[in-house]
Amino acid sequence: MRTAYRVETVRTAERALMDRLPAGTLMARAAAGLAAACADLLPSGRSRRVVLLVGGGDNGGDALYAGARLARRGVGVTAVLLAPDRAHPGGLAALRAAGGRTTTPDAAAAALARADLVVDGITGIGGRGGLRPAAAELARAVAAAGAPVIAVDLPSGVDPDTGEVHGDAVRAALTVTFGTHKPGLLVDPAAEYAGRVRLVDIGLGPELPPGPDLTALEPADVAALLPRPGAESDKYRRGVVGIAAGSARYPGAAVLAVGGALRGGAGAVRYAGPADAAVIARYPEALVSTGLPHRAGRVQSWVVGPGVGDDREARERVADVLDADVPVLIDADGLRGLDPARVRARSAPTVLTPHAGEAAALLGTSRPEVEAGRLAAVRALADRFGAVALLKGSTTLVADPAGGAVRANPTGTAWLATAGSGDVLSGLIGALLAAGLTPLDAASAGAYLHGLAGTHAPVPPMASTITEALPAVWHELLGEPRGR
Numbered sequence: 001m002r003t004a005y006r007v008e009t010v011r012t013a014e015r016a017l018m019d020r021l022p023a024g025t026l027m028a029r030a031a032a033g034l035a036a037a038c039a040d041l042l043p044s045g046r047s048r049r050v051v052l053l054v055g056g057g058d059n060g061g062d063a064l065y066a067g068a069r070l071a072r073r074g075v076g077v078t079a080v081l082l083a084p085d086r087a088h089p090g091g092l093a094a095l096r097a098a099g100g101r102t103t104t105p106d107a108a109a110a111a112l113a114r115a116d117l118v119v120d121g122i123t124g125i126g127g128r129g130g131l132r133p134a135a136a137e138l139a140r141a142v143a144a145a146g147a148p149v150i151a152v153d154l155p156s157g158v159d160p161d162t163g164e165v166h167g168d169a170v171r172a173a174l175t176v177t178f179g180t181h182k183p184g185l186l187v188d189p190a191a192e193y194a195g196r197v198r199l200v201d202i203g204l205g206p207e208l209p210p211g212p213d214l215t216a217l218e219p220a221d222v223a224a225l226l227p228r229p230g231a232e233s234d235k236y237r238r239g240v241v242g243i244a245a246g247s248a249r250y251p252g253a254a255v256l257a258v259g260g261a262l263r264g265g266a267g268a269v270r271y272a273g274p275a276d277a278a279v280i281a282r283y284p285e286a287l288v289s290t291g292l293p294h295r296a297g298r299v300q301s302w303v304v305g306p307g308v309g310d311d312r313e314a315r316e317r318v319a320d321v322l323d324a325d326v327p328v329l330i331d332a333d334g335l336r337g338l339d340p341a342r343v344r345a346r347s348a349p350t351v352l353t354p355h356a357g358e359a360a361a362l363l364g365t366s367r368p369e370v371e372a373g374r375l376a377a378v379r380a381l382a383d384r385f386g387a388v389a390l391l392k393g394s395t396t397l398v399a400d401p402a403g404g405a406v407r408a409n410p411t412g413t414a415w416l417a418t419a420g421s422g423d424v425l426s427g428l429i430g431a432l433l434a435a436g437l438t439p440l441d442a443a444s445a446g447a448y449l450h451g452l453a454g455t456h457a458p459v460p461p462m463a464s465t466i467t468e469a470l471p472a473v474w475h476e477l478l479g480e481p482r483g484r
């Protein structure tokens with residue numbers, strides 16, 4: 001499991017570690033890791049030029065010490081000092097002793113134009129609010145120059161704790177972060193500015209508390225969560241999913257959700273609703289009926305909402321499912337006008353899977369506000385509805401109403417933004433719920449599989465090809481040959 005901690009926690013852990021070590025040790029470790037990453041990215045075999053952007057804090061100090069290491073290896077290093085009187089004195093002395101040069105922001109454009117690599121040490125975990133004007137101008141100059149950027153600890157201008165970006169920020173190809181990930185590195189929009197992220201161990205691990213603020217599943221975590229049939233399994237024990245999706249107008253949503261559930265490893269899928277003919281035509285494996293969901297037979301989870309529409313009949317189907325004493329996933333039309341008190345009163349867990357627009361409607365705010373502050377939005381949803389909330393989009397986040405770390409999904413591609421892709425996800429998570437995963441695990445493992453299937457599907461993927469890509473994803477994660 002990848003873990004991320006907020007600034008306050010990182011600072012406390014760093015203080016505890018620094019108390020036990022000679023002064024300057026941590027910065028030396030950080031700078032060594034940073035310099036190694038720079039060396040990896042620099043072209044070899046010709047005169048190489050690196051420009052350091054140096055703010056007035058320790059983030060700039062890291063950049064200066066790394067620059068000194070590079071200069072000692074023959075790299076031409078120029079440091080642009082944003083606040084010359086506050087630049088880290090030790091770092092500055094080291095750079096100068098190694099033959100590095102310094103300059104001021106007004107000469108930055110000329111230096112940047114010739115740079116093979118830019119090291120962004122303007123702000124790290126000490127950055128507050130949007131970049132101030134001189135720093136923002138430098139961020140724009142870097143973008144205009146086009147050289148690859150390595151961000152020190154965090155891309156300058158992003159909020160370390162929330163992943164929010166207010167105004168200009170530095171866009172990096174790689175971020176070298178120290179001690180632990182910070183939530184902003186794993187949550188868009190900031191995550192997009194960070195590029196790839198490389199974690200440098202500075203020995204902070206033992207000082208960090210057991211409860212991180214954000215986590216991201218890794219392949220082994222997902223593999224451990226995925227249900228595998230054993231000798232004692234039968235279709236009922238593997239989990240029966242009920243799907244109350246689709247309508248005469250939108251039969252496709254029913255087909256896609258049923259497909260997601262079948263490829264989510266369900267023992268059986270019961271479909272209840274008016275799209276029975278379309279479902280059975282595509283999936284003879286499904287057990288179909290046209291009455292209200294509670295008449296469909298026993299299930300271990302329900303998925304309700306995709307493509308049901310918003311007429312009286314649709315509302316009846318949703319209400320009928322909310323009465324069920326099994327975990328329920330509510331998506332799409334099922335989320336319209338959803339009453340928090342009704343969800344809180346349910347006897348079994350609930351999972352909500354809105355995209356940003358649906359989340360905005362549920363929270364009484366706007367879509368841009370949700371997209372700018374995804375972490376806050378997903379926590380607010382889980383809180384308000386007493387349900388596991390999965391917020392879809394560029395970074396899919398999952399929050400548990402009991403609190404604890406929010407999970408950020410590390411897989412996926414913007415190609416997943418295609419009609420019906422969310423319907424597949426809902427069926428997939430429904431199958432994992434029916435198999436007995438906790439709602440948090442089912443939602444986050446489902447998002448992981450769905451994202452990976454999106455990257456496996458031929459480009460451009462369609463919702464049904466995401467479903468078809470799921471078997472390869474299961475095989476990859478379980479590490480088992482086909483047919484075992």
Ligand SMILES: NC(=O)C1=CN([C@@H]2O[C@H](COP(=O)(O)OP(=O)(O)OC[C@H]3O[C@@H](n4cnc5c(N)ncnc54)[C@H](O)[C@@H]3O)[C@@H](O)[C@H]2O)[C@@H](O)CC1
Nearest residue numbers: 026027056057058059123124125126127128130131132153
């Ligand atoms: N504390 C430690 O033990 C370690 C810290 N390290 C580095 O130190 C960094 C934290 O250093 P600091 O606490 O000095 O903070 P930073 O260097 O991240 O930021 C503070 C500086 O940025 C300026 N600043 C803040 N907000 C700004 C804004 N909106 N626009 C423009 N400038 C702004 C401040 O005036 C100050 O000069 C980490 O991110 C990491 O890079 C590493 O060396 C590892 C060890």
Ligand SMILES: Nc1ncnc2c1ncn2[C@@H]1O[C@H](COP(=O)(O)OP(=O)(O)O)[C@@H](O)[C@H]1O
Nearest residue numbers: 355392393394413414416417419420421422423
């Ligand atoms: N920019 C993006 N990057 C990555 N994934 C995205 C992006 N936009 C949307 N997605 C994913 O695509 C799927 C779209 O689901 P949804 O919005 O419900 O569409 P639909 O209702 O058409 O099925 C979700 O899994 C979502 O996380």
Ligand SMILES: [K+]
Nearest residue numbers: 120123152154
């Ligand atoms: K930085």
